[in-house]
Amino acid sequence: xxxxxxxxxxxxxxxxxxxxxxxxxxxxxLVGGACVSIYTKNKYLSSDLDFVTHAAIREVAAAMSGLGxxxxxxxxxxxxxxxxxxxxxxxxxxIGDEPIKNFTKLKxxxxxVVMFTPTDTVKDRLAAYYYWKDPQALEQALxxxxxxxxxxxxxxxWSAKEGHKEKCKAFLDRLSL
Amino acid sequence: MLEALFGNSTIEKILFxxxxxxxxxxxxxxKTFNAPxxxxxxxxxxxxxxxxVASRLIGKVRIYSLNPRYPFLKELQAFLTKAYExxxxxEKEAYYRKRTRPRRAGKPL
Numbered sequence: 001x002x003x004x005x006x007x008x009x010x011x012x013x014x015x016x017x018x019x020x021x022x023x024x025x026x027x028x029x030l031v032g033g034a035c036v037s038i039y040t041k042n043k044y045l046s047s048d049l050d051f052v053t054h055a056a057i058r059e060v061a062a063a064m065s066g067l068g069x070x071x072x073x074x075x076x077x078x079x080x081x082x083x084x085x086x087x088x089x090x091x092x093x094x095i096g097d098e099p100i101k102n103f104t105k106l107k108x109x110x111x112x113v114v115m116f117t118p119t120d121t122v123k124d125r126l127a128a129y130y131y132w133k134d135p136q137a138l139e140q141a142l143x144x145x146x147x148x149x150x151x152x153x154x155x156x157x158w159s160a161k162e163g164h165k166e167k168c169k170a171f172l173d174r175l176s177l
Numbered sequence: 178m179l180e181a182l183f184g185n186s187t188i189e190k191i192l193f194x195x196x197x198x199x200x201x202x203x204x205x206x207x208k209t210f211n212a213p214x215x216x217x218x219x220x221x222x223x224x225x226x227x228x229x230v231a232s233r234l235i236g237k238v239r240i241y242s243l244n245p246r247y248p249f250l251k252e253l254q255a256f257l258t259k260a261y262e263x264x265x266x267x268e269k270e271a272y273y274r275k276r277t278r279p280r281r282a283g284k285p286l
Contacts, residue, residue, distance in 0.1 A: 074226050090228040094248035131245035132233075 005068075005082040010037045012110045013084055014049055016067065019111035021053070024063035028053040029093045029103055030115035031124060036140045038106065039118050040147050044140050048085045052093040060088050095123045096162045118148035123158055126171060130164040138171060145175050179260055187212065187220045190272070192243075193264070195230065196257045197273045200242040209272055229253070 003016065014030050021028045030038075033046030053060060061071050069077040069086060077086040093100045093116075100120055106113040116124060121144050128137035144150065152172070159168030179189045190210050194201045203221055207214040221241055224230040231244040243250060264273070 074222070090226060092248060096246070097248050097251060099248065127246055132231075 005079060008082065008084075010034055010042065010046065010049065010084060011106070011108055011113070013082070014038070014113045014115070015106075015108040015110035017049065017051070017064075017086060018113045020067050021051075021055075021060070021063050022111075024059065024066075026053055026055040026059060026063055028055070028088070028114070029100075030113055031089070031093060033140065035116045035121040036125065036144055038113075038115070039121060040140075040143045043143050043147070047083070048087055050087050050089050052089050052091050054091045057088060095120060095127055096158065098158065118144055119150045119154055122150050122155055126155070126159065126164075126168070127162070129171070130159070130162060130167050138174075141171060142174055145171075178263060185220070187216055188224065191217065191220055191224065191230075191241075192253075192257055193261060193273060195241060195243050196254065196261065198275075198277060200240050202238050202240050204238075209275070 008016075014034060018028060018030070028051040030049060031052055032048075032050035033044070034049040036044050037046045057075060061077075064071070064077045064086065067079070069079045069082075072078045072085070075088045075090075077088075100116065102117065103114045104117045106115055122141045125137045125141035125144065128134045129141065156168060156172075159165060180186045183189055183192075190212075191201070191206060194206050194209070203218045204214050206212075207217045210217075221230065221232070225232060225241070228244055228247050230241045231246070232239045232241045234240075243254070247253065261269075261273075
């Protein structure tokens with residue numbers, strides 16, 4: 001299959017990378033802004049794809065070279081003709097101090113992607129809003145919560161545990177507008 | 178003190194600095210410990226790649242702090258806090274009790 005790297009969609013790229021890693025015996029989970037892009041059908045378009053893997057970075061680099069991606073810095077990979085870059089973030093897959101064990105398995109025409117669920121994507125973005133006061137992260141959390149079915153009681157409980165009840169209320173107030 | 182655990186003494190100095198002051202930057206840490214700045218930068222990068230510290234750019238300076246999203250943050254802070262108690266007073270005085278309150282611009286020292 002010929003890949004149009006210049007115009008590739010983030011969802012298909014996530015699947016192509018996931019399948020290549022899988023072929024090489026590497027499990028990886030898509031997290032971060034790319035999940036927001038996929039769940040909002042690119043209302044927000046991330047420029048990078050973050051994967052969490054427990055595999056050694058040299059094994060990842062070997063697999064990624066099979067797709068023509070070169071290691072740019074210690075954990076970033078780029079391909080000249082592709083607008084997205086790929087980052088492998090340090091494990092574990094966690095939000096706050098909670099390990100994440102249940103994932104969405106998204107099927108695309110290019111293969112499967114294991115990724116954060118919509119609820120965990122909202123929590124992940126809210127974590128950035130809670131800890132770094134990042135207003136973009138709040139907007140992204142809202143976009144996902146509006147476009148996808150999310151478990152509000154899980155989000156409320158987790159926010160309270162993280163000590164951010166007030167900021168969670170601000171998020172919920174915006175969500176109900 | 179924790180060199181055997183962290184693999185080198187620079188990591189220990191960086192982590193104690195971030196624990197005590199809340200944040201720090203490579204040149205400042207290097208000056209405090211009279212260490213080469215590239216050694217501090219290299220270890221800060223290593224910690225950042227591991228998700229243990231996070232950084233943000235303010236002007237031209239990259240400021241580092243313990244990553245609030247690190248899943249083992251509470252445990253790491255508890256461990257470092259305990260270990261900090263064992264640092265000799267002389268060392269604490271020299272490295273971890275620098276003035277952090279504001280100093281008005283233009284005020285003579």
